[in-house]
Each structure stands twice: as structure tokens, then as C-alpha cells.
Amino acid sequence: MKVLVPVKRVIDYNVKAKVKADGSGVDLANVKMSMNPFDEIAVEEAIRLKEAGTAEEVIVVSVGVKQAQETLRTALAMGADRAILVVAADDVHNDIEPLAVAKILKAIVDEEQPKLVIAGKQAIDNDMNAAGQMLAALLGWGQATFASELTLDGDAATVTREVDGGLQTITVGLPAIVTADLRLNEPRYASLPNIMKAKKKPLDEKTAADYGVDVSPRLEVVKTTEPPVRSAGIMVESVDELVSKLKEKGVV
Amino acid sequence: MDFELPEHASALIETTRKMVRDLMPHEPEFQKTGKVPEAVGKVFRDNGFFSLAFREENGGMGLGMLEICCIQAELAHLPVQFWADVKSSQGPQTKIIEDFGTQAQRQATLPKVIAGDLVMAFCLSEPHCGSDVSAIRTHAERSGDGWRLNGYKTYVSNGIKAGQAVVAAYTDRSKGAKDGISLFLVPADAPGYKLAGILELMGHHTPGVAELAFDDVELPADALIGEEGKGLSYVMHGLNAGRLAIAGTSLGMGEMALEEARNYARERPAFGGTLSDFQAVQHMLADMATEMRAARLLMLDAAWRYDQGDVSRSLCAMAKLFCSEAAGRTVDTALQVFGGAGYVRGQRVERLYRDVRVTRIYEGASEIQKNTIAREMLRD
The missing domain is CATH 2.40.110.10 (Butyryl-CoA Dehydrogenase, subunit A, domain 2)
Structure with missing residues (x-):
């Protein structure tokens, strides 16, 4: 069985994001970029399936700028077998929208015929949480999003989902799309020897045009702003005053 | 001329940095007990850190000094005891066995060293x-x-x-x-x-x-x-690589101290602002950053040339001399930025202040490095 894992190159989660002066988005010039943390979890899950003998091959895909090949090399170093880079933008600020990503992924799925796609539930840059679901719709496959546990049994996957208010366990028939939530696993490091070995693993470079997908934006970003700065608090003299202030604010 | 590191070197540094960041929270416990937590050795064993310097035919990664120095600079953010065994796997003792030992001597030692089972x-x-x-x-x-x-x-x-x-x-x-x-x-x-x-x-x-x-x-x-x-010539054979590795060690300690000082200066309230509002502190930070940048470039240059087969005693000595001296000054200034807080046991800069001192002494004291540099200059 082949497993396909899409990965996105995003601003590193340790970087304090700054908004560009013209408000058009987050400034990514000379900013440290890394693999989307949820995608790392997806890669880890796929590698574990391979180590368990359930999967034969793990293919990683990234759609974006050329530098996303560094992200793919990381996935290869973690243990993926080969990579496909789809260059769809030449400026890091040009984010490819979920529908375009899903269409490209659909074309790759048609070619590669994986039985399972494991994706991160969302990318931490724009938190769209859409590409996985859109891909399922385009393919007409079942989907199990927000997975915190995944078990494969023959032609079915049993997935525990993190839903509002608790956990839900569902079974989907394969082929299917699973999106990974935070607690699915703890991803391994790309070990130093494997980083060197990953240099020799195959990485195919394609373009969006190769798949006949138009990646021009359909959404318009109206404005991007920094979160409001927290204003100073006030000191109260007594518990009674605290309670009355809270009542004033209508929070109790 | 291109000053960018090769992509694989950046990836090695990146993954090391990530592990170092994840191991850092073990420092306070270590400072209290003096014992290195189990988790530390496991991360290094599981991720190949004991194999960096060995040739591929001996089960190693066959990395050059450029990569080794850069990885060492990242490791040096952690307490020395955390990575002492890793460093020992790259020391003259193992390289001498690899380069001059018999097949039996290699087999008796190297696989165990690479597995992290033999120091x-x-x-x-x-x-x-x-x-x-x-x-x-x-x-x-x-x-x-x-x-x-x-x-x-x-x-x-x-x-x-x-x-x-x-x-x-x-x-x-x-x-x-x-x-x-x-x-x-x-x-x-x-x-x-x-x-x-x-x-x-x-x-x-x-x-x-x-x-x-x-x-x-x-x-x-x-x-x-x-x-x-032939003992002395075997010892001398690894001298330049050893000096480069200490350049990496001291550089990493200095860079860590600089980062700590910068963060502290930006947070520490003083006279209605923060320490970083004061030009006296700003100039300290600027001097530290400039010295650390110069030190890093000197190290990268010497290590890169070493890997190209251009082994210069003089450049290796300069890298070791300048990195360790500049790191000593940087850690000292960082402690000054912290003031009293930096003199407290358990503070990271206090640990660095004690640890960095020896980098000017071992693998040839600064004075020995100067002798080497001058001798090469005056030889012909």
C-alpha cells in the first residue's frame, strides 16, 4: 500500500510573526521556515505504518515555492521514500489556496494511486483547515479529520477524532483521507545519518501547469493586523470590589 | 563568492538546534543534581551523534570539519556534561584508532563508540x-x-x-x-x-x-x-581538527551567552524602561554580536579549507585562538548585562562563565596558538 503525505513549508512556530507594513500579510522575508507541525505528525504516522509493514511506500508532496524542497528533504530524512515538489509560486508571500492545492493533490493521487492520504489537519500559517476535506470531495473518498488515533484493518481505517466535547471513533473504507491532530503521535527527529541519506532519495520537480491546475487566487485578503496589545489591568482593594467589577463587565 | 552553507549542512544544524532546544529544559534539574538525565544520552544515541566523524566504511557519517564545527557550536549551548561523550567520540583517541589502528583495534572499539556504548x-x-x-x-x-x-x-x-x-x-x-x-x-x-x-x-x-x-x-x-x-606524529595528526572543534565549542558558548543577554536586556525593567533602552547596554550587545560574527566566519573559513585539503596550521590556530578569546569576552560581558542575577548559581550565564574559561587552555593554550601562528608567519 502506498501512503501519500502532503507537507507545507510554513513560518517556523517559534518565530514571532510580524505583519508587513502595507497590511497585505505576514512578513516572510528572511524568516525561518519549517515543516508545518501537523504535517510532521502526518509524516510520522505514515512512516510508522511502513515500519509496521502496513505500508510499502511513503510519498511526500509539497506545493509552493522551490525552497519547499528543504521541507521535503526533512520528510525524506524522517523516513519517507520519495518526494514530489510542485512549484506553484516564485514568491514566498504568494500562498497557494486550499482548492488549488487540493486539485493538484487530486491529480497526483490519480497518478500514484495511494490507498491512504494522511495530511496535517491544517497549516499553522493561515489555519484554513480545508485542503484535506476538499481533496476528499474532489476524489469522492471518505475522510476522517482531526485524528488522534489511526488503526488500519484490511480495507478499513478506524480513526479516533478529536471533536468538540470529546472523542469520536469512526470507521472509513479505504481509500480515504485522514488528517492528523496534535495528539496522533510525537514525530521523531530527522536523525543526522538519515539527513545525509535523504540527499540520495528521489525528488521529482513539477509545476502546477504540469497538472493543468490554475493556481491564481480566488480569495482576496482584505487586511492583516497584529492582535491588539493587551491593555494594563487595574488593582482592586477587596474581594467584594472584584466581584462587583466582574458583574459590571457582565462576566459573572 | 558564496557564503551560504551547503543545504545538507543547514539541515544538520537545524535538526541539532531542534534537539538542543528540546533538551534545554533538562538543564535546571541537572544544575541541581549534577547528574545528566537519561533522556539526553538517548537523543544523541538515537540520532547518530556518535558517528559524525568516522568514515562511512567504518559505520560513520564521514562528515567534514565544517559540519562538525557547526554541529558542535549548537551542542555547546547545552551544559558540557550533556555532550561530553559525543565530543569524546570525535577526539584524537578514536580518530587515531580509525586512521592508524589495526583492523582488530578498529573492530574492538569503533562499533561500540558509534553505538554510544563505549567512551x-x-x-x-x-x-x-x-x-x-x-x-x-x-x-x-x-x-x-x-x-x-x-x-x-x-x-x-x-x-x-x-x-x-x-x-x-x-x-x-x-x-x-x-x-x-x-x-x-x-x-x-x-x-x-x-x-x-x-x-x-x-x-x-x-x-x-x-x-x-x-x-x-x-x-x-x-x-x-x-x-x-610514531606516537607523536599520530598525536599531531589530529591537532588541527581538534583545534577547530574547540573553536566550535567556544563559539557556541559565546553565541548562547549573547542570546541570553539580548533576551534579558529586552525584558529586564530598569528606570521605567528595559535594560535594552540604555546605550551602554546596546553597545555591549553590538560588540558581542560583532565579535561572535567574526569568530564564526573565521571558524567556517578554516574548517571549509580544511575539508578542501587546504590544512593550514595557522588558520586552525587563529580560529581556535579567536573563537575562545572572543567567547570568553562575550560570556563575561553577558554576565555583566545580567548583573547580580548572572552571578547566581543555576543561571545559564553563570554556567557558561565557568565552562568557557577552559576553551582558552585545552587543545593548546592561547599562547601556544600564538606561537604556532607566529612560527608559520616567520618561517620563510
Whole structure:
């Protein structure tokens, strides 16, 4: 069985994001970029399936700028077998929208015929949480999003989902799309020897045009702003005053 | 001219940085107990850190000094004790075995070192001599088919838990240091091998360095490493790489101190603002950053040339000299930025202040590096 894992190159989660002066988005010039943390979890899950003998091959895909090949090399170093880079933008600020990503992924799925796609539930840059679901719709496959546990049994996957208010366990028939939530696993490091070995693993470079997908934006970003700065608090003299202030604010 | 690191080197640094960041939270516990948490060794074992320097045919990664120095600079953010075993796997003791040892000596040691199961010691300094290697008194004479070793060694890093030691000894004093010293591979369980003492240190203060005594240690003929009388040249062979690695160590300590000082200056309230509002502090930060940048470039240049086969004693000595001296100044200034808080036990800069001092001393003191640089300048 082949497993396909899409990965996105995003601003590193340790970087304090700054908004560009013209408000058009987050400034990514000379900013440290890394693999989307949820995608790392997806890669880890796929590698574990391979180590368990359930999967034969793990293919990683990234759609974006050329530098996303560094992200793919990381996935290869973690243990993926080969990579496909789809260059769809030449400026890091040009984010490819979920529908375009899903269409490209659909074309790759048609070619590669994986039985399972494991994706991160969302990318931490724009938190769209859409590409996985859109891909399922385009393919007409079942989907199990927000997975915190995944078990494969023959032609079915049993997935525990993190839903509002608790956990839900569902079974989907394969082929299917699973999106990974935070607690699915703890991803391994790309070990130093494997980083060197990953240099020799195959990485195919394609373009969006190769798949006949138009990646021009359909959404318009109206404005991007920094979160409001927290204003100073006030000191109260007594518990009674605290309670009355809270009542004033209508929070109790 | 391109100053970018190769992509794989950046990836190695990146993954090391990530592991270092994840191991950092173990520091407070370590500062309290002096014991290195289990998790630390596991991360290094699982991720190949003991194999960096060895050639691929021996199960290693075959990395060059450029990568090794950069990785070392990242590791040096952590307490020394966390990565002491990793560093020991790249030391002269293992490289000498790899480059000059017999197949049997390699097989007996390298796979275990790479697995993180064997720490080896390098025994050169003696109580009365360090840089002046010719003055060693340890000696080995022929005994039956093999050798009988006698002597006393000090400042042996990892000597406390070493399973095997590479020991320098005169085999023919009449030939002088150049042709009279030989190296031997001595297992720690050989009768007569004794851990004679432990020296606690100012920094790196646990577990300390060892004094090892060799009293009539009987060794088989195949304990001799390489050829008889070539010991000094084997020791010198690894000198430049060793110096580059210390450049990386000291650089990493300085860079860590700089980062700590910058963060602290931006947070610490002072006179209605933060420390970083004051030009006196700003200039400190600017000086530290400039020195660390210069140090890094000097190291990268020397290491890159070394890997291209352009091994320059002078450039390696300059990198070691400047990185360790600049790191010493940077850590000192960082502590000044912290003020009283930096002088408190358990503070990271306090740890760095103690640890960085020795980088100006070991692998050739700064004065020895200057001798080397001047000698190369004046030679022709």
C-alpha cells in the first residue's frame, strides 16, 4: 500500500510573526521556515505504518515555492521514500489556496494511486483547515479529520477524532483521507545519518501547469493586523470590589 | 563568492538546534543534581551523534570539519556534561584508532563508540607536563612478546568511565619525542590500570577529569597503535581538527551567552524602561554580536579549507585562538548585562562563565596558538 503525505513549508512556530507594513500579510522575508507541525505528525504516522509493514511506500508532496524542497528533504530524512515538489509560486508571500492545492493533490493521487492520504489537519500559517476535506470531495473518498488515533484493518481505517466535547471513533473504507491532530503521535527527529541519506532519495520537480491546475487566487485578503496589545489591568482593594467589577463587565 | 552553507549542512544544524532546544529544559534539574538525565544520552544515541566523524566504511557519517564545527557550536549551548561523550567520540583517541589502528583495534572499539556504548580516553598530559609532550615520563618496555607499561596521566577527560584508553608512552627515550614515543590501546580492565584520582573542575565540574595510573600493565604486542616510535606524529595528526572543534565549542558558548543577554536586556525593567533602552547596554550587545560574527566566519573559513585539503596550521590556530578569546569576552560581558542575577548559581550565564574559561587552555593554550601562528608567519 502506498501512503501519500502532503507537507507545507510554513513560518517556523517559534518565530514571532510580524505583519508587513502595507497590511497585505505576514512578513516572510528572511524568516525561518519549517515543516508545518501537523504535517510532521502526518509524516510520522505514515512512516510508522511502513515500519509496521502496513505500508510499502511513503510519498511526500509539497506545493509552493522551490525552497519547499528543504521541507521535503526533512520528510525524506524522517523516513519517507520519495518526494514530489510542485512549484506553484516564485514568491514566498504568494500562498497557494486550499482548492488549488487540493486539485493538484487530486491529480497526483490519480497518478500514484495511494490507498491512504494522511495530511496535517491544517497549516499553522493561515489555519484554513480545508485542503484535506476538499481533496476528499474532489476524489469522492471518505475522510476522517482531526485524528488522534489511526488503526488500519484490511480495507478499513478506524480513526479516533478529536471533536468538540470529546472523542469520536469512526470507521472509513479505504481509500480515504485522514488528517492528523496534535495528539496522533510525537514525530521523531530527522536523525543526522538519515539527513545525509535523504540527499540520495528521489525528488521529482513539477509545476502546477504540469497538472493543468490554475493556481491564481480566488480569495482576496482584505487586511492583516497584529492582535491588539493587551491593555494594563487595574488593582482592586477587596474581594467584594472584584466581584462587583466582574458583574459590571457582565462576566459573572 | 558564496557564503551560504551547503543545504545538507543547514539541515544538520537545524535538526541539532531542534534537539538542543528540546533538551534545554533538562538543564535546571541537572544544575541541581549534577547528574545528566537519561533522556539526553538517548537523543544523541538515537540520532547518530556518535558517528559524525568516522568514515562511512567504518559505520560513520564521514562528515567534514565544517559540519562538525557547526554541529558542535549548537551542542555547546547545552551544559558540557550533556555532550561530553559525543565530543569524546570525535577526539584524537578514536580518530587515531580509525586512521592508524589495526583492523582488530578498529573492530574492538569503533562499533561500540558509534553505538554510544563505549567512551574512550586520551592520555597525554602528566602532572609535570602538558604542552611540552617531550617531557612525559610514562614508558613501555618490551616484555615477552608484548609490552609492560608504567606511568601516570592526568587531566584525562572521560577518564572516569572510559572503557579503553589511548596512552602515550616512551618506547625509546634515546630517540627523543619525535621518534621515541608510541601509542598503546589499553583496556580499562587491564591489571595495573587504576583510576588514581579525580580532579574537580571550575566549570564542567561534574564528574571531573581523571588521573590514571599504570603500574606494570602487561599489554599484548597488538596493543601498539600503528608503528613504534610514531606516537607523536599520530598525536599531531589530529591537532588541527581538534583545534577547530574547540573553536566550535567556544563559539557556541559565546553565541548562547549573547542570546541570553539580548533576551534579558529586552525584558529586564530598569528606570521605567528595559535594560535594552540604555546605550551602554546596546553597545555591549553590538560588540558581542560583532565579535561572535567574526569568530564564526573565521571558524567556517578554516574548517571549509580544511575539508578542501587546504590544512593550514595557522588558520586552525587563529580560529581556535579567536573563537575562545572572543567567547570568553562575550560570556563575561553577558554576565555583566545580567548583573547580580548572572552571578547566581543555576543561571545559564553563570554556567557558561565557568565552562568557557577552559576553551582558552585545552587543545593548546592561547599562547601556544600564538606561537604556532607566529612560527608559520616567520618561517620563510
